[in-house]
Amino acid sequence: MSEMHEDVLxxxxxxxxxxxxxxxVEFDTALISSGIVxxxxxxxxxxxxEKKYSISLxxxxxxxxxxxxxxxxxxxxxxxxx
Amino acid sequence: xxxxxxxxxxxxxxxxDIAKEVLNWKDDELLxxxxxxxxxxCDRGDGEKTALIWEGFGDKKAKYTFNxxxxxxxxxxxxxxxxxxxxxxxxxIFMDKxxxxxxxxxxxxxxxxxxxxxxxxxxxxxxxVRLASAGTKAILTTxxxxxxxxxxxxxxxxxxxxxxVEGNPDKMRDGETFFDVEAAEKVEEFECYxxxxxxxxxxxxxxxxxxxxxxxxxxxxxxxxxxxxxxWVLDLQDKDIYWCTADPGWVxxxxxxxxxxWALGITQCVLDSGFTSLRWYKFMQDNKVTVWYSAPTAIRSxxxxxxxxxxxxxxxxxxxxxxxxxxxxxxxVVWSEEAFGKPFLDTFWQTxxxxxxxxxxxxxxxxxxxxxxxxxxxxxxxxxxKTMEPLTEPGQVGLLAFRxxxxxxxxxxxxxxDVYRSKFIGAADDATPDxxxxxxxxxxxxxxxxxxxxxxxxxxxxxxxxxINTGGHLVGPFEIESALIEHEAIAEAAVVGKPDExxxxxxxxxxxxxxxxxxxxxxxxxxxxxIRKSLSPLAMPQEIEYMDKLxxxxxxxxxxxxxxxxxWGEDVGDLSTxxxxx
Numbered sequence: 001m002s003e004m005h006e007d008v009l010x011x012x013x014x015x016x017x018x019x020x021x022x023x024x025v026e027f028d029t030a031l032i033s034s035g036i037v038x039x040x041x042x043x044x045x046x047x048x049x050e051k052k053y054s055i056s057l058x059x060x061x062x063x064x065x066x067x068x069x070x071x072x073x074x075x076x077x078x079x080x081x082x
Numbered sequence: 083x084x085x086x087x088x089x090x091x092x093x094x095x096x097x098x099d100i101a102k103e104v105l106n107w108k109d110d111e112l113l114x115x116x117x118x119x120x121x122x123x124c125d126r127g128d129g130e131k132t133a134l135i136w137e138g139f140g141d142k143k144a145k146y147t148f149n150x151x152x153x154x155x156x157x158x159x160x161x162x163x164x165x166x167x168x169x170x171x172x173x174x175i176f177m178d179k180x181x182x183x184x185x186x187x188x189x190x191x192x193x194x195x196x197x198x199x200x201x202x203x204x205x206x207x208x209x210x211v212r213l214a215s216a217g218t219k220a221i222l223t224t225x226x227x228x229x230x231x232x233x234x235x236x237x238x239x240x241x242x243x244x245x246x247v248e249g250n251p252d253k254m255r256d257g258e259t260f261f262d263v264e265a266a267e268k269v270e271e272f273e274c275y276x277x278x279x280x281x282x283x284x285x286x287x288x289x290x291x292x293x294x295x296x297x298x299x300x301x302x303x304x305x306x307x308x309x310x311x312x313x314w315v316l317d318l319q320d321k322d323i324y325w326c327t328a329d330p331g332w333v334x335x336x337x338x339x340x341x342x343x344w345a346l347g348i349t350q351c352v353l354d355s356g357f358t359s360l361r362w363y364k365f366m367q368d369n370k371v372t373v374w375y376s377a378p379t380a381i382r383s384x385x386x387x388x389x390x391x392x393x394x395x396x397x398x399x400x401x402x403x404x405x406x407x408x409x410x411x412x413x414x415v416v417w418s419e420e421a422f423g424k425p426f427l428d429t430f431w432q433t434x435x436x437x438x439x440x441x442x443x444x445x446x447x448x449x450x451x452x453x454x455x456x457x458x459x460x461x462x463x464x465x466x467x468k469t470m471e472p473l474t475e476p477g478q479v480g481l482l483a484f485r486x487x488x489x490x491x492x493x494x495x496x497x498x499x500d501v502y503r504s505k506f507i508g509a510a511d512d513a514t515p516d517x518x519x520x521x522x523x524x525x526x527x528x529x530x531x532x533x534x535x536x537x538x539x540x541x542x543x544x545x546x547x548x549x550i551n552t553g554g555h556l557v558g559p560f561e562i563e564s565a566l567i568e569h570e571a572i573a574e575a576a577v578v579g580k581p582d583e584x585x586x587x588x589x590x591x592x593x594x595x596x597x598x599x600x601x602x603x604x605x606x607x608x609x610x611x612x613i614r615k616s617l618s619p620l621a622m623p624q625e626i627e628y629m630d631k632l633x634x635x636x637x638x639x640x641x642x643x644x645x646x647x648x649x650w651g652e653d654v655g656d657l658s659t660x661x662x663x664x
Contacts, residue, residue: 040619044610
């Protein structure tokens with residue numbers, strides 16, 4: 001997996017998962033549809049991605065489906081880095 | 083044929099006693115919501131009917147009958163009694179939408195306790211404020227959320243019991259009780275506490291412009307308002323599969339996600355999973371949902387995701403759709419007619435009103451974007467903002483108000499009688515909450531502005547205060563501002579709602595920074611996450627604007643209305659009191 005995958009995964013674990021949550025988050029773990037990240041909190045995740053990767057993600061692309069796994073998030077970021 | 087039949091006829095013939103007829107209620111029966119939602123349904127012969135169809139994360143599924151509901155709620159009631167909890171004690175329910183939330187809510191009411199459900203996404207600060215205000219004696223939670231309780235328990239001397247209902251019992255700490263009701267010995271019989279119409283039942287916290295959140299106390303009598311509105315507006319019928327998408331941490335999730343439907347013996351669905359359009363459509367298809375009560379934020383998100391997903395699912399079971407939480411825009415009503423073949427009917431009510439007040443009805447012409455008409459028996463008006471007299475000309479904007487006296491009306495703001503009194507136009511300075519609630523010469527003011535058109539339809543205009551309605555949840559600016567200045571970088575803060583296509587409003591914060599601190603790329607993110615964790619995701623500013631100084635009056639009060647007007651592109655009004663440097 002790329003450095004971006006590792007960085008996004010680390011951020012998600014640091015910000016949204018507590019040590020004693022008994023949840024193992026991996027690159028393909030559902031984040032939104034599993035409730036680890038709620039739809040309101042997607043905004044702070046979006047701000048993280050925009051600042052970290054110097055991109056602008058339009059609201060129409062920042063959907064719960066696109067943010068549902070670290071893999072899909074990285075695909076979205078890559079699309080806007082091009 | 084809908085339950086309500088003709089709206090006009092119902093208005094003409096109305097009496098709240100009709101609620102008792104709908105329930106086939108005898109006046110000598112036990113008026114306890116917990117009993118009415120479980121034992122009473124079993125007593126009438128529906129014990130084997132499905133009460134709850136539940137789905138959670140990871141495709142977990144479960145089904146419970148009304149008899150299961152009766153026995154499992156008995157289990158909670160008995161456990162609470164065994165721990166020494168007494169009628170009238172406030173017992174907080176702080177968990178995700180797992181089955182035990184529903185069983186414990188009914189169980190608390192059965193033993194005479196006051197159920198205090200709180201949104202499980204609340205951070206520890208939000209939780210502490212609400213538990214301290216309520217003088218909460220016990221909290222029912224899960225391993226996932228107990229860590230927030232552990233952080234604050236030392237500040238809450240009245241909180242005597244922490245009961246963890248799901249998780250790993252080996253991870254409990256000293257003083258915590260682990261109780262898995264489904265694994266525990268079944269409690270077949272429990273003698274419900276003999277509550278009456280005025281006994282306290284449910285305590286919901288709601289936000290205001292100033293001060294911390296207020297506890298709106300309801301009584302067992304609310305059930306009659308909730309069942310009649312469930313019958314006439316939600317049109318719930320015996321064979322329905324009903325889905326209320328609200329979380330019971332908020333009033334919709336208890337009034338219409340527990341009490342109204344179960345007191346009628348209706349099968350309910352609960353989906354405890356994050357929102358995605360695909361998941362929702364699949365859930366409705368799999369469970370053949372017939373009546374769906376949701377919120378504009380969700381409806382607009384579904385609308386944004388397009389109709390292709392709908393076409394991939396069989397949603398032909400849906401027969402009736404309603405919406406609540408914030409005004410439903412006309413486009414969403416028109417879209418739902420196109421997408422589902424029927425419109426979402428908007429319903430207006432509040433935490434304080436306990437049941438629906440102004441709504442649309444099956445069979446009544448829908449004017450997309452309108453709130454509809456007052457529920458039969460509700461006397462509503464739009465008051466002149468200066469004279470506080472009802473406006474008589476159609477289209478004039480004023481304060482939406484109601485004559486007191488409907489069954490589900492809240493009984494008090496916990497320990498804040500002055501604030502309760504201030505909601506009633508014309509109340510005497512020394513009027514007690516009961517004197518306000520029962521005086522039909524007063525007007526209860528909703529805090530919302532509206533107008534009435536030529537046909538008697540009500541139209542929402544906006545809030546009359548600074549409270550922010552985001553995704554159907556009211557958020558108080560004061561609570562967020564107080565939390566923001568706890569952040570090490572922030573000197574002062576002002577919070578307003580800014581327009582948002584999906585959530586109607588979202589939180590925007592204007593802040594000044596402490597000396598020597600410069601905004602950098604990660605500060606905005608850091609502040610957002612700080613609020614998300616201490617208060618809740620709903621309170622998290624979606625945008626932060628740094629200012630050199632905040633606009634204030636000459637007396638030093640921050641002018642929120644000025645900032646709000648700028649966000650909404652409205653006239654900023656009279657600025658003669660604005661402080662300036664001259």
